[in-house]
Amino acid sequence: MVKEALFGKTLSELQELVLEMGLPKFTAKQLTDWLYKKEVSSIEEMTNLSKKARELLAEKYVFGLVDPTKVQESTDGTKKYLFPTSNAKFIETAMIPDRDRKTVCVSSQVGCKMGCLFCMTGKQGFQGQLTAGEIVNQIRNIPEWQEVTNIVYMGMGEPFDNLDEVLKSTEIMTADWGFAMSPRRITVSSIGIVPGLVRFLNESEAHLAISLHTPFHEERQQLMPVEIAYPLEDVLQEIRDWDFGRQRRVSFEYIVFHELNDTPAHVKEMARLLDGIKCRINLIRFHPIPNTPLKGTDETTLVQFKEGLEAKGITTTIRASRGQDIYAACGLLSTKTMVKKD
Amino acid sequence: MPKAEEYQKKAIELYQETVTGNEEISPGVYLISYKRKHDFIPGQVVKIGIDNTQAPRIYSICSGNHEEEIRVLFNVKEDGYLTPKLASLIPGDQLLVSKPYGSFLGTEASAWWIATGTGIAPFYCMFRSGQFENKTLVHGVRHLNQFYFEDELDWSLGKNYVRCCSQEQSCDVFPGRVTDYLKTVDHLPPKQRYYLCGKALMVVEVRDLLIERGIPYENIIAEIYF
Numbered sequence: 001m002v003k004e005a006l007f008g009k010t011l012s013e014l015q016e017l018v019l020e021m022g023l024p025k026f027t028a029k030q031l032t033d034w035l036y037k038k039e040v041s042s043i044e045e046m047t048n049l050s051k052k053a054r055e056l057l058a059e060k061y062v063f064g065l066v067d068p069t070k071v072q073e074s075t076d077g078t079k080k081y082l083f084p085t086s087n088a089k090f091i092e093t094a095m096i097p098d099r100d101r102k103t104v105c106v107s108s109q110v111g112c113k114m115g116c117l118f119c120m121t122g123k124q125g126f127q128g129q130l131t132a133g134e135i136v137n138q139i140r141n142i143p144e145w146q147e148v149t150n151i152v153y154m155g156m157g158e159p160f161d162n163l164d165e166v167l168k169s170t171e172i173m174t175a176d177w178g179f180a181m182s183p184r185r186i187t188v189s190s191i192g193i194v195p196g197l198v199r200f201l202n203e204s205e206a207h208l209a210i211s212l213h214t215p216f217h218e219e220r221q222q223l224m225p226v227e228i229a230y231p232l233e234d235v236l237q238e239i240r241d242w243d244f245g246r247q248r249r250v251s252f253e254y255i256v257f258h259e260l261n262d263t264p265a266h267v268k269e270m271a272r273l274l275d276g277i278k279c280r281i282n283l284i285r286f287h288p289i290p291n292t293p294l295k296g297t298d299e300t301t302l303v304q305f306k307e308g309l310e311a312k313g314i315t316t317t318i319r320a321s322r323g324q325d326i327y328a329a330c331g332l333l334s335t336k337t338m339v340k341k342d
Numbered sequence: 343m344p345k346a347e348e349y350q351k352k353a354i355e356l357y358q359e360t361v362t363g364n365e366e367i368s369p370g371v372y373l374i375s376y377k378r379k380h381d382f383i384p385g386q387v388v389k390i391g392i393d394n395t396q397a398p399r400i401y402s403i404c405s406g407n408h409e410e411e412i413r414v415l416f417n418v419k420e421d422g423y424l425t426p427k428l429a430s431l432i433p434g435d436q437l438l439v440s441k442p443y444g445s446f447l448g449t450e451a452s453a454w455w456i457a458t459g460t461g462i463a464p465f466y467c468m469f470r471s472g473q474f475e476n477k478t479l480v481h482g483v484r485h486l487n488q489f490y491f492e493d494e495l496d497w498s499l500g501k502n503y504v505r506c507c508s509q510e511q512s513c514d515v516f517p518g519r520v521t522d523y524l525k526t527v528d529h530l531p532p533k534q535r536y537y538l539c540g541k542a543l544m545v546v547e548v549r550d551l552l553i554e555r556g557i558p559y560e561n562i563i564a565e566i567y568f
Contacts, residue, residue, distance in 0.1 A: 113542040115549070115566045117559065123550065125543025195397035221445060225545065225564040228446045229387070229400050291550035293559050 005064025006043070006057070007035050007140070008133015010168055011177045021060075023053050032177040036140070041065045064133055065141050068093075078323030080333075081142055085110055087128040091156055093138040094328040095148075098320075103150040106138045107333065108166050109157025114191055116211075116224045118255055120289045120327075120334040121156045130157070132168035139173070151181070153188040154209070156333045160196025170204055183207075184247050191226050192235035201242050209282070210235060212252040214261040215269040232273070240277055251280040258295040262305050271312035280315040287324055287332050356391055356398060356438040361431045362411055368487050370418045371460065372429050373404065374437075375411040382407055382442030384471040385464045385537075389440035390414060392427045399424050402539070402565070403442060404463035406470030412442075415463040415490065446537070446565040452476035453535040456520060456548055459483060461540030461567060466491055474498055482506040482520035482544065489515075521547050530555050538564040 009017065014028035027049065034046045043058045069090075070082040081093045087110065094105040111124040138155075139145055151173060153159045159166045170186055172178040183205035190197065191211045200208065212232065214220045220227040239250055252274070256262050270281070283306055286296035297305070302318060309316040322328070359376040367373050384407055391398030405413035418425045431437060448468035455465040455477055462481050468474070479499055483489060486507055495503045506516040506523045516523045521544070524530070536552055538545045545564045552562055 111542075113566060115542045115546045115564060117549070122542065123546050125541070125546060199397075217445065221563065222560055225566045228444055228565050231445070291554055293553055 003060060003062045005131075005133050006031060006061045007064030008131050008136055008168070008172070009035075010132075010171055011175065021056055023056065027053060029177060035063070036136075036172060036178045064137075066134070066137050067141060072326040072328070074323040074326045074328060076322055076325075078326065078328050079142075079144075080323060080326050080328035081138070083134070083138060083141075085128065085130060085134055089127050091130065091134070091138070092328070092333040093142070093155060094323055094333070095142055095144055096322050097144075098322075101149045102144055102147050103152060104139050104142070104144075104148050105152050105155045106135055107155035107157050108135060108153055108159040108162050112157050113161060114158050114224065114226055116191065116226075117292060118213075118223065118257070118286060118289070118294055120332045123289070123291075124156075124334050129162045130165060132165045132172060135165060135169035136172050136179075139179075149185060151186045152209075153186075158191060158193065159188050160190045160193040160200060163196045163199060167200070167203055170206055174205070184249075187249075187251075189253065191224055192230055192232065193226065194230045194234050194238060197235060197238055201238070205248060207249045207251070208239075209251045209253055210239070212254050212270075212281075215266060215273045219261065236273060236277065239279075244278060249280070250277065251282055253282050253284060255284045255286050256297040256302055256305060257286055258297045258301075260294065262297040262301050264308060267305065267308035267312065270309060271314060274314060280317065281309055283316060283318045285319075285321050287321065289332065356389060356440050358436050359439045361433055361435045361437055363413075363433055364429070364431050366429070367415075367490055371415065371488070371490065372418065373413050373415050374428060374431065375405070375413040376437065376439065378405075378410055378412045380441050382412075384448040384468040384473055385444065385446045386442040387444040387446070387464075388412065388414065388442050389438075390424070390428070391438040392424060393438070396423050398438060398440065400444075402446075402463040403467045405467060406472070407467070408472075409470065412439075415460050415466075417460050446539070446563065448473045448537075449535075450475065451535065452531070453478075453537060454530075455479045456524075456536060456538045456540075457481050458520060458540035458544045459488065460490075461544075461565075462490055464539055464565065465537070466495075469495065469498070478502045478504070480504045480506065480520055480523060482508065482523075482540075484509045486510045486512050486515065520544060521551055524548065524551055530557060532556050532558065532561070534561065536562045538562065540567060542566050 011032050014031050018027040030048055034040055042063050043054050068081040068083050072080045077097045079095045083091050089110040091107040091110055096103045109129055110127040112121045113126040116122045139148055173181050174183045186206040187209050188206050189209035213223055306316045363375040365373050387400045387402050389398035389400055401414040403412055404415040416425055418429045457465055489505050506520050508519045511517050538548050545566050549562055553559055
């Protein structure tokens with residue numbers, strides 16, 4: 001019998017679990033301390049639980065941390081971790097150090113269903129959902145986990161296509177009984193699946209990032225097939241209607257492609273579309289992938305594009321490319337051919 | 343919360359329709375129908391739901407735009423919320439639907455239609471709407487009983503209807519996947535449009551293959567089921 005993991009369960013799930021096992025309700029809180037706050041990795045080490053409780057738990061459950069099987073380090077200090085998943089596949093996680101910050105870029109799915117033309121993960125197709133435990137494990141089980149300052153859901157997969165588990169994972173990261181991180185240090189990035197977006201805005205306080213990439217419907221449809229089902233206009237309408245507080249932030253990701261979406265017409269249309277939305281645009285350099293007709297724009301055009309947007313009053317930044325030499329940069333994560341061999 | 347209330351209002355944009363038919367046309371694959379009240383362009387989709395507790399799902403219309411009914415083809419996902427319930431509906435039951443919308447649109451121009459599984463739906467809609475002249479339809483499935491509507495398509499499209507089956511063999515059926523078939527095609531006209539509909543992996547593989555074969559990516563239009 002495969003034993004279930006305790007790691008990845010919320011306090012309420014653990015309360016239900018301990019009551020079912022005939023253990024006192026406060027055991028759940030003790031469990032969250034061991035799972036999310038202390039440096040242990042087995043039920044046996046949960047020493048403030050009675051021996052009987054530990055034995056009962058160990059009959060059905062395991063602690064549930066999964067070690068990375070491979071680590072690659074970039075010349076810029078970025079690290080890429082490879083984790084096996086429960087469905088015998090693999091996912092990748094990037095840890096990006098930057099001065100006093102350490103940002104972890106987590107995956108939410110094995111592969112992705114969205115098929116964006118510019119994304120290596122998309123070329124992998126969809127190979128499975130991650131559990132909340134498998135998402136949180138990507139932070140808890142890297143050597144830097146106590147130093148992590150920021151978490152971004154920008155690794156493999158579309159978070160809003162696995163929203164139940166993503167919301168559970170952010171609950172674990174932000175709850176007092178969990179990692180107790182501020183939700184303002186977490187950013188969930190999506191291509192804009194509208195029902196998921198609405199639920200996320202209602203049920204989470206984390207920052208939101210939307211992959212925009214072009215303001216024009218026809219063009220976006222060719223880059224991102226999701227545009228057919230959930231047009232950008234609908235996504236922006238939802239965001240426009242939402243009252244972002246002073247602390248919560250929405251940003252838009254924009255990969256700048258040579259002679260495709262880097263023209264003054266794009267600047268003008270972006271300004272029109274984003275009018276009334278307090279936001280920031282992150283311009284991203286394109287990292288070439290096989291079999292794509294797309295090319296990244298040159299540095300001069302990139303800077304001009306940024307200045308054009310800023311002249312329209314939109315706060316714009318150019319994201320530094322990190323970890324490109326180990327294929328850890330934006331849009332390069334892929335584990336297509338990897339299958340776990342036991 | 344004001345936003346939640348608004349979302350509920352949006353959910354009401356779905357309207358009730360009465361099921362007029364629900365047929366299992368292949369194991370686990372159903373064709374459900376209701377009366378058509380709105381015009382649509384072949385290739386468009388509708389949202390379908392059972393109740394207001396769960397977000398509706400999007401399905402391509404699988405019937406002609408002059409027909410009296412709108413039909414939708416769906417695969418039952420055993421662990422899903424919606425499709426097992428949809429499969430159990432009988433004529434007279436109610437379901438929630440939206441007006442047709444979407445921009446995966448068929449035209450009269452020459453084109454290739456490439457689909458896997460129930461991804462055939464928008465192309466069958468275009469076909470039933472009379473847009474089948476100068477079209478090549480490539481349909482990939484795992485099993486021979488998944489070539490939905492094959493008699494009708496074969497009759498009308500003839501040699502322009504290519505069936506690919508990856509796990510079973512039969513005469514007149516290409517043994518292999520859609521991508522395997524496309525690799526055997528000597529000439530893929532670069533000026534035609536290529537419509538792709540199906541799961542992500544097929545779409546990205548076919549798209550890569552087409553780009554590699556010199557098809558401009560602006561001539562590739564993809565709809566992914568997710």
